[in-house]
Amino acid sequence: MLYPASLSRTVAQASLWMGAIAGSLFTLSFHPVSATPETQSSIHQSAEVNREAVLAIALGGSAAIGIGLSAAVNRNGNRKPSAQPDRFAAVSFDRVSRPLQQKLVRALHGDRPAAQRLFTQASFKTPGKSSDWYAEKVIYDLERDRGK
Structure with missing residues:
Protein backbone atom coordinates (compact mmCIF):
# COMPACT_ATOMS: atom_id res chain seq x y z
CA MET A 1 0.00 0.00 0.00
CA GLY A 77 7.89 24.33 4.35
CA ASN A 78 4.36 25.40 3.59
CA ARG A 79 2.66 22.47 5.15
CA LYS A 80 -0.65 22.98 6.96
CA PRO A 81 -0.47 22.28 10.67
CA SER A 82 -1.47 18.72 11.36
CA ALA A 83 -3.96 17.63 13.98
CA GLN A 84 -1.23 15.60 15.68
CA PRO A 85 1.31 17.71 17.61
CA ASP A 86 5.00 17.22 17.00
CA ARG A 87 6.02 14.76 19.71
CA PHE A 88 9.67 15.78 19.62
CA ALA A 89 8.89 19.43 20.41
CA ALA A 90 6.45 18.59 23.22
CA VAL A 91 8.51 15.89 24.94
CA SER A 92 11.74 16.84 26.65
CA PHE A 93 13.56 15.76 29.77
CA ASP A 94 13.71 19.43 30.79
CA ARG A 95 9.89 19.56 30.85
CA VAL A 96 9.66 16.83 33.50
CA SER A 97 8.63 18.08 36.92
CA ARG A 98 11.53 18.77 39.30
CA PRO A 99 10.65 16.02 41.81
CA LEU A 100 10.44 13.39 39.07
CA GLN A 101 13.73 14.53 37.54
CA GLN A 102 15.44 14.30 40.91
CA LYS A 103 13.93 10.89 41.64
CA LEU A 104 15.06 9.53 38.26
CA VAL A 105 18.60 10.91 38.58
CA ARG A 106 18.82 9.55 42.14
CA ALA A 107 17.71 6.12 40.88
CA LEU A 108 20.67 6.23 38.50
CA HIS A 109 23.11 7.35 41.22
CA GLY A 110 23.44 10.89 39.84
CA ASP A 111 24.00 9.92 36.20
CA ARG A 112 21.94 12.64 34.47
CA PRO A 113 23.05 11.75 30.88
CA ALA A 114 21.89 8.17 31.44
CA ALA A 115 18.55 9.47 32.74
CA GLN A 116 18.15 11.59 29.61
CA ARG A 117 19.03 8.62 27.37
CA LEU A 118 16.52 6.34 29.08
CA PHE A 119 13.89 9.09 28.88
CA THR A 120 14.52 9.51 25.14
CA GLN A 121 14.36 5.76 24.54
CA ALA A 122 11.04 5.57 26.36
CA SER A 123 9.65 8.43 24.28
CA PHE A 124 10.60 6.58 21.07
CA LYS A 125 9.12 3.27 22.25
CA THR A 126 5.76 4.76 23.29
CA PRO A 127 5.00 7.99 21.40
CA GLY A 128 2.25 10.40 22.31
CA LYS A 129 2.60 10.52 26.11
CA SER A 130 3.50 13.39 28.42
CA SER A 131 7.01 14.12 29.68
CA ASP A 132 6.11 13.17 33.25
CA TRP A 133 4.66 9.88 32.01
CA TYR A 134 7.98 8.94 30.39
CA ALA A 135 9.91 9.82 33.55
CA GLU A 136 7.53 7.72 35.66
CA LYS A 137 7.84 4.85 33.16
CA VAL A 138 11.66 4.92 33.34
CA ILE A 139 11.56 5.02 37.16
CA TYR A 140 9.07 2.13 37.22
CA ASP A 141 11.21 0.07 34.81
CA LEU A 142 14.36 0.69 36.86
CA GLU A 143 12.65 -0.34 40.08
CA ARG A 144 11.13 -3.40 38.42
CA ASP A 145 14.46 -4.50 36.98
CA ARG A 146 16.19 -4.07 40.35
CA GLY A 147 13.53 -6.17 42.11
CA LYS A 148 12.15 -3.47 44.40
Missing part, protein backbone atom coordinates in the same frame (compact mmCIF):
# COMPACT_ATOMS: atom_id res chain seq x y z
CA LEU A 2 1.31 3.44 -0.91
CA TYR A 3 1.30 6.16 1.71
CA PRO A 4 0.68 9.81 0.73
CA ALA A 5 4.15 10.91 1.82
CA SER A 6 5.91 8.28 -0.26
CA LEU A 7 3.55 8.92 -3.17
CA SER A 8 4.28 12.66 -3.21
CA ARG A 9 8.01 11.93 -3.02
CA THR A 10 7.70 9.52 -5.94
CA VAL A 11 5.69 12.03 -7.97
CA ALA A 12 8.21 14.77 -7.26
CA GLN A 13 11.13 12.58 -8.28
CA ALA A 14 9.36 11.39 -11.43
CA SER A 15 8.46 14.93 -12.46
CA LEU A 16 12.04 16.10 -11.96
CA TRP A 17 13.31 13.19 -14.08
CA MET A 18 10.77 13.99 -16.79
CA GLY A 19 11.88 17.62 -16.75
CA ALA A 20 15.52 16.64 -17.08
CA ILE A 21 14.78 14.35 -20.01
CA ALA A 22 12.63 17.00 -21.70
CA GLY A 23 15.35 19.60 -21.22
CA SER A 24 17.90 17.26 -22.77
CA LEU A 25 15.67 16.64 -25.78
CA PHE A 26 14.97 20.35 -26.11
CA THR A 27 18.69 21.11 -26.08
CA LEU A 28 19.41 18.42 -28.66
CA SER A 29 16.79 19.85 -30.98
CA PHE A 30 18.67 23.15 -31.18
CA HIS A 31 22.09 21.51 -31.46
CA PRO A 32 21.70 18.71 -34.01
CA VAL A 33 24.41 16.12 -34.38
CA SER A 34 26.82 16.94 -37.20
CA ALA A 35 25.92 15.11 -40.37
CA THR A 36 27.24 14.64 -43.87
CA PRO A 37 26.07 17.07 -46.59
CA GLU A 38 23.74 14.42 -48.03
CA THR A 39 21.85 14.01 -44.76
CA GLN A 40 21.75 17.75 -44.00
CA SER A 41 18.77 18.26 -46.29
CA SER A 42 16.77 15.44 -44.69
CA ILE A 43 17.54 16.83 -41.23
CA HIS A 44 16.27 20.28 -42.19
CA GLN A 45 13.08 18.83 -43.72
CA SER A 46 12.15 16.90 -40.60
CA ALA A 47 13.34 19.63 -38.21
CA GLU A 48 10.00 21.48 -38.24
CA VAL A 49 8.06 18.46 -37.01
CA ASN A 50 10.76 17.51 -34.53
CA ARG A 51 10.96 21.05 -33.11
CA GLU A 52 7.23 21.13 -32.49
CA ALA A 53 7.31 17.74 -30.78
CA VAL A 54 10.33 18.71 -28.72
CA LEU A 55 8.69 22.00 -27.79
CA ALA A 56 5.63 20.10 -26.57
CA ILE A 57 7.84 17.73 -24.58
CA ALA A 58 9.76 20.68 -23.11
CA LEU A 59 6.56 22.39 -22.03
CA GLY A 60 5.36 19.16 -20.46
CA GLY A 61 8.71 18.77 -18.71
CA SER A 62 8.54 22.32 -17.42
CA ALA A 63 5.08 21.65 -16.03
CA ALA A 64 6.40 18.46 -14.42
CA ILE A 65 9.27 20.39 -12.83
CA GLY A 66 6.84 22.97 -11.52
CA ILE A 67 4.61 20.31 -10.03
CA GLY A 68 7.59 18.54 -8.49
CA LEU A 69 9.02 21.69 -6.97
CA SER A 70 5.66 22.79 -5.59
CA ALA A 71 5.20 19.34 -4.05
CA ALA A 72 8.66 19.58 -2.50
CA VAL A 73 7.96 23.05 -1.12
CA ASN A 74 4.59 21.98 0.26
CA ARG A 75 6.15 18.93 1.87
CA ASN A 76 9.05 20.85 3.44
Whole structure:
Protein backbone atom coordinates (compact mmCIF):
# COMPACT_ATOMS: atom_id res chain seq x y z
CA MET A 1 0.00 0.00 0.00
CA LEU A 2 1.31 3.44 -0.91
CA TYR A 3 1.30 6.16 1.71
CA PRO A 4 0.68 9.81 0.73
CA ALA A 5 4.15 10.91 1.82
CA SER A 6 5.91 8.28 -0.26
CA LEU A 7 3.55 8.92 -3.17
CA SER A 8 4.28 12.66 -3.21
CA ARG A 9 8.01 11.93 -3.02
CA THR A 10 7.70 9.52 -5.94
CA VAL A 11 5.69 12.03 -7.97
CA ALA A 12 8.21 14.77 -7.26
CA GLN A 13 11.13 12.58 -8.28
CA ALA A 14 9.36 11.39 -11.43
CA SER A 15 8.46 14.93 -12.46
CA LEU A 16 12.04 16.10 -11.96
CA TRP A 17 13.31 13.19 -14.08
CA MET A 18 10.77 13.99 -16.79
CA GLY A 19 11.88 17.62 -16.75
CA ALA A 20 15.52 16.64 -17.08
CA ILE A 21 14.78 14.35 -20.01
CA ALA A 22 12.63 17.00 -21.70
CA GLY A 23 15.35 19.60 -21.22
CA SER A 24 17.90 17.26 -22.77
CA LEU A 25 15.67 16.64 -25.78
CA PHE A 26 14.97 20.35 -26.11
CA THR A 27 18.69 21.11 -26.08
CA LEU A 28 19.41 18.42 -28.66
CA SER A 29 16.79 19.85 -30.98
CA PHE A 30 18.67 23.15 -31.18
CA HIS A 31 22.09 21.51 -31.46
CA PRO A 32 21.70 18.71 -34.01
CA VAL A 33 24.41 16.12 -34.38
CA SER A 34 26.82 16.94 -37.20
CA ALA A 35 25.92 15.11 -40.37
CA THR A 36 27.24 14.64 -43.87
CA PRO A 37 26.07 17.07 -46.59
CA GLU A 38 23.74 14.42 -48.03
CA THR A 39 21.85 14.01 -44.76
CA GLN A 40 21.75 17.75 -44.00
CA SER A 41 18.77 18.26 -46.29
CA SER A 42 16.77 15.44 -44.69
CA ILE A 43 17.54 16.83 -41.23
CA HIS A 44 16.27 20.28 -42.19
CA GLN A 45 13.08 18.83 -43.72
CA SER A 46 12.15 16.90 -40.60
CA ALA A 47 13.34 19.63 -38.21
CA GLU A 48 10.00 21.48 -38.24
CA VAL A 49 8.06 18.46 -37.01
CA ASN A 50 10.76 17.51 -34.53
CA ARG A 51 10.96 21.05 -33.11
CA GLU A 52 7.23 21.13 -32.49
CA ALA A 53 7.31 17.74 -30.78
CA VAL A 54 10.33 18.71 -28.72
CA LEU A 55 8.69 22.00 -27.79
CA ALA A 56 5.63 20.10 -26.57
CA ILE A 57 7.84 17.73 -24.58
CA ALA A 58 9.76 20.68 -23.11
CA LEU A 59 6.56 22.39 -22.03
CA GLY A 60 5.36 19.16 -20.46
CA GLY A 61 8.71 18.77 -18.71
CA SER A 62 8.54 22.32 -17.42
CA ALA A 63 5.08 21.65 -16.03
CA ALA A 64 6.40 18.46 -14.42
CA ILE A 65 9.27 20.39 -12.83
CA GLY A 66 6.84 22.97 -11.52
CA ILE A 67 4.61 20.31 -10.03
CA GLY A 68 7.59 18.54 -8.49
CA LEU A 69 9.02 21.69 -6.97
CA SER A 70 5.66 22.79 -5.59
CA ALA A 71 5.20 19.34 -4.05
CA ALA A 72 8.66 19.58 -2.50
CA VAL A 73 7.96 23.05 -1.12
CA ASN A 74 4.59 21.98 0.26
CA ARG A 75 6.15 18.93 1.87
CA ASN A 76 9.05 20.85 3.44
CA GLY A 77 7.89 24.33 4.35
CA ASN A 78 4.36 25.40 3.59
CA ARG A 79 2.66 22.47 5.15
CA LYS A 80 -0.65 22.98 6.96
CA PRO A 81 -0.47 22.28 10.67
CA SER A 82 -1.47 18.72 11.36
CA ALA A 83 -3.96 17.63 13.98
CA GLN A 84 -1.23 15.60 15.68
CA PRO A 85 1.31 17.71 17.61
CA ASP A 86 5.00 17.22 17.00
CA ARG A 87 6.02 14.76 19.71
CA PHE A 88 9.67 15.78 19.62
CA ALA A 89 8.89 19.43 20.41
CA ALA A 90 6.45 18.59 23.22
CA VAL A 91 8.51 15.89 24.94
CA SER A 92 11.74 16.84 26.65
CA PHE A 93 13.56 15.76 29.77
CA ASP A 94 13.71 19.43 30.79
CA ARG A 95 9.89 19.56 30.85
CA VAL A 96 9.66 16.83 33.50
CA SER A 97 8.63 18.08 36.92
CA ARG A 98 11.53 18.77 39.30
CA PRO A 99 10.65 16.02 41.81
CA LEU A 100 10.44 13.39 39.07
CA GLN A 101 13.73 14.53 37.54
CA GLN A 102 15.44 14.30 40.91
CA LYS A 103 13.93 10.89 41.64
CA LEU A 104 15.06 9.53 38.26
CA VAL A 105 18.60 10.91 38.58
CA ARG A 106 18.82 9.55 42.14
CA ALA A 107 17.71 6.12 40.88
CA LEU A 108 20.67 6.23 38.50
CA HIS A 109 23.11 7.35 41.22
CA GLY A 110 23.44 10.89 39.84
CA ASP A 111 24.00 9.92 36.20
CA ARG A 112 21.94 12.64 34.47
CA PRO A 113 23.05 11.75 30.88
CA ALA A 114 21.89 8.17 31.44
CA ALA A 115 18.55 9.47 32.74
CA GLN A 116 18.15 11.59 29.61
CA ARG A 117 19.03 8.62 27.37
CA LEU A 118 16.52 6.34 29.08
CA PHE A 119 13.89 9.09 28.88
CA THR A 120 14.52 9.51 25.14
CA GLN A 121 14.36 5.76 24.54
CA ALA A 122 11.04 5.57 26.36
CA SER A 123 9.65 8.43 24.28
CA PHE A 124 10.60 6.58 21.07
CA LYS A 125 9.12 3.27 22.25
CA THR A 126 5.76 4.76 23.29
CA PRO A 127 5.00 7.99 21.40
CA GLY A 128 2.25 10.40 22.31
CA LYS A 129 2.60 10.52 26.11
CA SER A 130 3.50 13.39 28.42
CA SER A 131 7.01 14.12 29.68
CA ASP A 132 6.11 13.17 33.25
CA TRP A 133 4.66 9.88 32.01
CA TYR A 134 7.98 8.94 30.39
CA ALA A 135 9.91 9.82 33.55
CA GLU A 136 7.53 7.72 35.66
CA LYS A 137 7.84 4.85 33.16
CA VAL A 138 11.66 4.92 33.34
CA ILE A 139 11.56 5.02 37.16
CA TYR A 140 9.07 2.13 37.22
CA ASP A 141 11.21 0.07 34.81
CA LEU A 142 14.36 0.69 36.86
CA GLU A 143 12.65 -0.34 40.08
CA ARG A 144 11.13 -3.40 38.42
CA ASP A 145 14.46 -4.50 36.98
CA ARG A 146 16.19 -4.07 40.35
CA GLY A 147 13.53 -6.17 42.11
CA LYS A 148 12.15 -3.47 44.40
